[in-house]
Amino acid sequence: xxxxxxxxxxxxxxxxxxxxxxxxxxxxxxxxxxxxxxxxxxxxxxxxxxxxxxxxxxxxxxxxxxxxxxxxxxxxxxxxxxxxxxxxxxxxxxxxxxxxxxxxxxxxxxxxxxxxxxxxxxxxxxxxxxxxxxxxxxxxxxxxxxxxxxxxxxxxxxxxxxxxxxxxxxxxxxxxxxxxxxxxxxxxxxxxxxxxxxxxxxxxxxxxxxxxxxxxxxxxxxxxxxxxxxxxxxxxxxxxxxxxxxxxxxxxxxxxxxxxxxxxxxxxxxxxxxxxxxxxxxxxxxxxxxxxxxxxxxxxxxxxxxxxxxxxxxxxxxxxxxxxxxxxxxxxxxxxxxxxxxxxxxxxxxxxxxxxxxxxxxxxxxxxxxxxxxxxxxxxxxxxxxxxxxxxxxxxxxxxxxxxxxxxxxxxxxxxxxxxxxxxxxxxxxxxxxxxxxxxxxxxxxxxxxxxxxxxxxxx
Amino acid sequence: xxxxxxxxxxxxxxxxxxxxxxxxxxxxxxxxxxxxxxxxxxxxxxxxxxxxxxxxxxxxxxxxxxxxxxxxxxxxxxxxxxxxxxxxxxxxxxxxxxxxxxxxxxxxxxxxxxxxxxxxxxxxxxxxxxxxxxxxxxxxxxxxxxxxxxxxxxxxxxxxxxxxxxxxxxxxxxxxxxxxxxxxxxxxxxxxxxxxxxxxxxxxxxxxxxxxxxxxxxxxxxxxxxxxxxxxxxxxxxxxxxxxxxxxxxxxxxxxxxxxxxxxxxxxxxxxxxxxxxxxxxxxxxxxxxxxxxxxxxxxxxxxxxxxxxxxxxxxxxxxxxxxxxxxxxxxxxxxxxxxxxxxxxxxxxxxxxxxxxxxxxxxxxxxxxxxxxxxxxxxxxxxxxxx
Ligand SMILES: Cc1cc2nc3c(=O)[nH]c(=O)nc-3n(C[C@H](O)[C@H](O)[C@H](O)COP(=O)(O)OP(=O)(O)OC[C@H]3O[C@@H](n4cnc5c(N)ncnc54)[C@H](O)[C@@H]3O)c2cc1C
Numbered sequence: 001x002x003x004x005x006x007x008x009x010x011x012x013x014x015x016x017x018x019x020x021x022x023x024x025x026x027x028x029x030x031x032x033x034x035x036x037x038x039x040x041x042x043x044x045x046x047x048x049x050x051x052x053x054x055x056x057x058x059x060x061x062x063x064x065x066x067x068x069x070x071x072x073x074x075x076x077x078x079x080x081x082x083x084x085x086x087x088x089x090x091x092x093x094x095x096x097x098x099x100x101x102x103x104x105x106x107x108x109x110x111x112x113x114x115x116x117x118x119x120x121x122x123x124x125x126x127x128x129x130x131x132x133x134x135x136x137x138x139x140x141x142x143x144x145x146x147x148x149x150x151x152x153x154x155x156x157x158x159x160x161x162x163x164x165x166x167x168x169x170x171x172x173x174x175x176x177x178x179x180x181x182x183x184x185x186x187x188x189x190x191x192x193x194x195x196x197x198x199x200x201x202x203x204x205x206x207x208x209x210x211x212x213x214x215x216x217x218x219x220x221x222x223x224x225x226x227x228x229x230x231x232x233x234x235x236x237x238x239x240x241x242x243x244x245x246x247x248x249x250x251x252x253x254x255x256x257x258x259x260x261x262x263x264x265x266x267x268x269x270x271x272x273x274x275x276x277x278x279x280x281x282x283x284x285x286x287x288x289x290x291x292x293x294x295x296x297x298x299x300x301x302x303x304x305x306x307x308x309x310x311x312x313x314x315x316x317x318x319x320x321x322x323x324x325x326x327x328x329x330x331x332x333x334x335x336x337x338x339x340x341x342x343x344x345x346x347x348x349x350x351x352x353x354x355x356x357x358x359x360x361x362x363x364x365x366x367x368x369x370x371x372x373x374x375x376x377x378x379x380x381x382x383x384x385x386x387x388x389x390x391x392x393x394x395x396x397x398x399x400x401x402x403x404x405x406x407x408x409x410x411x412x413x414x415x416x417x418x419x420x421x422x423x424x425x426x427x428x429x430x431x432x433x434x435x436x437x438x439x440x441x442x443x444x445x446x447x448x449x450x451x452x453x454x455x456x457x458x459x460x
Numbered sequence: 461x462x463x464x465x466x467x468x469x470x471x472x473x474x475x476x477x478x479x480x481x482x483x484x485x486x487x488x489x490x491x492x493x494x495x496x497x498x499x500x501x502x503x504x505x506x507x508x509x510x511x512x513x514x515x516x517x518x519x520x521x522x523x524x525x526x527x528x529x530x531x532x533x534x535x536x537x538x539x540x541x542x543x544x545x546x547x548x549x550x551x552x553x554x555x556x557x558x559x560x561x562x563x564x565x566x567x568x569x570x571x572x573x574x575x576x577x578x579x580x581x582x583x584x585x586x587x588x589x590x591x592x593x594x595x596x597x598x599x600x601x602x603x604x605x606x607x608x609x610x611x612x613x614x615x616x617x618x619x620x621x622x623x624x625x626x627x628x629x630x631x632x633x634x635x636x637x638x639x640x641x642x643x644x645x646x647x648x649x650x651x652x653x654x655x656x657x658x659x660x661x662x663x664x665x666x667x668x669x670x671x672x673x674x675x676x677x678x679x680x681x682x683x684x685x686x687x688x689x690x691x692x693x694x695x696x697x698x699x700x701x702x703x704x705x706x707x708x709x710x711x712x713x714x715x716x717x718x719x720x721x722x723x724x725x726x727x728x729x730x731x732x733x734x735x736x737x738x739x740x741x742x743x744x745x746x747x748x749x750x751x752x753x754x755x756x757x758x759x760x761x762x763x764x765x766x767x768x769x770x771x772x773x774x775x776x777x778x779x780x781x782x783x784x785x786x787x788x789x790x791x792x793x794x795x796x797x798x799x800x801x802x803x804x805x806x807x808x809x810x811x812x813x814x815x816x817x818x819x820x821x822x823x824x825x826x827x828x829x830x831x832x833x834x835x836x837x838x839x840x841x842x843x844x845x846x847x848x
Contacts, residue, residue, distance in 0.1 A: 015493075015786070016494065018495060018520075020518070020520040021518060022497050022506050022509075022520045023520075025505075025506065025515050026495075026505055026506065027496070031471050031473075042495065044494050044495065071496075072473065088495070114481075114482025115483060115484075117482060118481045118482050118483035122481075135474050135475055136474070136475060136478060136482040137473065137474030137475070137478070323539075325475070325539050326539050326540060328471040329469055329471070329540050329541065329542075332469055334468050390468040
């Protein structure tokens with residue numbers, strides 16, 4: 001293990017490697033609640049070859065390697081559980097290529113969602129991608145790595161479903177292309193008609209390789225967007241409401257939020273419905289169709305559309321929504337975290353009641369959000385709690401509440417999204433043992449030394 | 461530490477390091493070093509760790525804190541309500557380091573120069589007014605305005621060139637103003653931003669007393685950094701003056717059609733000084749002057765106004781050079797931004813920016829392609845005199 005620092009410096013350049021206490025402190029934690037573990041080195045590569053060099057050297061020396069984007073997944077996925085090298089990907093932020101007519105873009109493994117969005121806005125205003133509401137600094141590759149969801153998820157599924165190809169540095173240091181780009185210069189498909197090997201990497205949190213390039217499908221960007229909010233005071237109506245709205249196939253995205261503060265939101269469930277269109281008429285038609293689909297609820301006085309003020313509209317239409325981040329300051333404490341299981345929509349009432357119960361039990365401020373995935377095929381339900389980073393007791397209560405929320409979600413059929421190491425353990429215990437064995441087989445074959453983001457998806 | 465009740469509120473979400481469309485990283489130290497520790501969020505988390513005794517005041521910690529250019533881009537772009545205090549928090553942390561006596565040698569030397577000679581160039585005070593030789597500017601003697609030049613305008617070759625141009629233009633335009641010459645001393649803006657609160661206070665009090673004794677009520681500054689100190693910090697110490705930047709004076713002369721220009725055919729791009737722009741909110745005056753000059757085609761860089769990219773000289777870095785060096789140093793990046801517009805002149809309104817960027821054109825090897833000119837210089841080259 002001698003001279004690792006020097007060898008890393010040979011690969012990435014002296015300026016871009018650190019073993020200084022300050023960097024190890026910062027890169028040893030994320031804004032969530034998982035305990036910190038310091039890496040031994042932090043490196044900032046700029047090229048694929050540099051990443052290959054780092055991984056090959058780490059392989060030779062048996063040193064853990066943890067890729068990191070913006071480190072904002074909140075569930076500790078970039079915390080180097082066994083020390084080693086944290087690879088900050090953000091210097092690899094080029095937009096490599098775009099095929100306008102085939103509607104895909106190829107970005108490097110550290111390109112931020114904000115940068116891709118700005119690039120498309122400027123250069124290809126008729127194209128868009130499924131942007132999540134995570135801060136603009138978060139990276140496209142990490143977002144698909146963790147099966148994120150964005151503005152187009154209601155139409156096209158998880159953001160990882162919209163991947164159109166990958167380039168990955170394997171744990172051996174070899175470079176591998178996945179999907180159509182494996183035999184063609186075109187990056188239009190991550191799998192079909194070949195065997196879809198993207199599953200060897202997506203959802204693995206970097207434990208099977210480092211994405212150096214990702215192909216992402218782009219979609220038509222309409223000229224206009226608008227948003228309406230349907231409100232009901234009973235969570236029991238939500239599954240049916242969503243069923244009706246998704247039946248129309250008229251919406252861009254559907255989110256639901258509930259929160260006790262400010263008081264105007266208390267005890268209500270807000271179905272936020274996004275519309276797009278190339279003309280006012282198109283938007284109006286879509287809105288009318290959705291309004292009609294909810295007629296029954298309105299007539300029965302079970303819900304209605306609220307008027308959305310200009311300020312609120314502006315904030316809801318923002319991409320990404322900055323106020324998703326400012327939830328962290330509700331207790332003037334700089335923190336929030338959520339347990340966000342993927343679960344069927346019929347569980348919405350249970351989840352929201354559980355959230356309320358946990359918030360009371362642990363005396364926490366909360367926010368419930370659901371994002372509809374596909375045509376109501378599932379939702380991500382976020383049990384979100386905000387906490388004050390300098391209040392140890394509140395941190396403890398939040399951890400407990402999140403743990404209970406996760407246990408509950410698992411017990412009612414939910415599957416953890418971007419699970420913490422502890423949640424991964426819970427999932428591994430509960431899952432079909434043959435599935436767990438298959439996971440292990442893949443991991444052991446790809447990464448026999450277990451150097452890639454160790455601790456993740458690791459079964460005994 | 462002041463603001464210690466805020467530092468834990470940073471979520472490190474990273475909005476602070478971008479332009480508002482998220483296209484580019486706009487924090488100069490993050491853009492150069494690329495470790496998250498050099499971004500505002502990194503600083504916040506490390507200051508907290510240091511206050512909690514989790515890390516020490518090391519050379520790296522000092523480099524991280526003192527490489528902040530106090531450009532205010534983070535204040536502009538942070539998503540949280542405490543954003544207005546971000547730069548103040550970094551300055552307060554520097555203050556703590558200064559008080560502990562463990563600071564980078566370049567910072568220590570800067571303070572020494574100011575406290576002994578009254579300027580960081582370690583030049584005698586009597587040389588302070590040397591730039592004015594050969595101009596018709598007078599020593600202050602009951603004029604309407606004091607023309608306050610500052611250390612860079614007084615001792616730096618490019619700063620002196622700018623001071624001469626501006627004073628010539630303003631005098632020609634009939635503004636009644638005088639200078640302090642050898643009596644002038646440092647305004648203290650950089651002293652404060654580098655964390656020497658005590659030294660700042662004594663400089664400010666000295667200046668305030670002198671200004672009052674001389675009956676000064678109105679001040680025109682050459683340097684936006686001085687403008688900032690006089691406008692924002694001096695009032696708290698009893699120094700209430702009417703302070704204005706020279707571009708604001710010129711802009712009002714342009715607006716009232718009191719000055720006229722010969723054609724000046726050139727493609728010009730303008731670099732917003734952080735202290736004139738983000739800190740003092742003046743984006744229009746320099747542009748209105750350039751737009752009023754016939755022949756000038758003003759082309760904006762992508763990162764402009766609130767999204768302007770700092771030249772890297774702010775927060776004392778002009779003197780300490782902790783942020784400088786290498787192809788990713790902010791001044792060189794900024795020169796590349798300017799070149800990308802196709803402009804042949806990069807106009808500035810700050811002697812610190814002028815020096816930083818002129819040096820950067822040389823390092824980039826583009827001094828023949830891109831001229832750095834202060835707006836005062838441009839005006840002095842095409843001003844034909846007063847309109848009747
Ligand atoms: C306010 C807020 C709102 C959010 N809203 C959303 C939302 O709407 N939708 C959503 O999906 N998520 C959301 N998130 C969660 C999360 O921030 C995003 O999913 C984000 O895209 C994660 O990106 P990152 O770069 O921060 O990932 P990181 O945390 O840096 O990384 C995540 C995982 O990917 C691995 N990884 C990173 N880069 C690579 C690579 N190149 N190759 C291999 N592995 C890699 C890491 O090791 C880690 O395991 C939100 C988070 C916050 C704080």
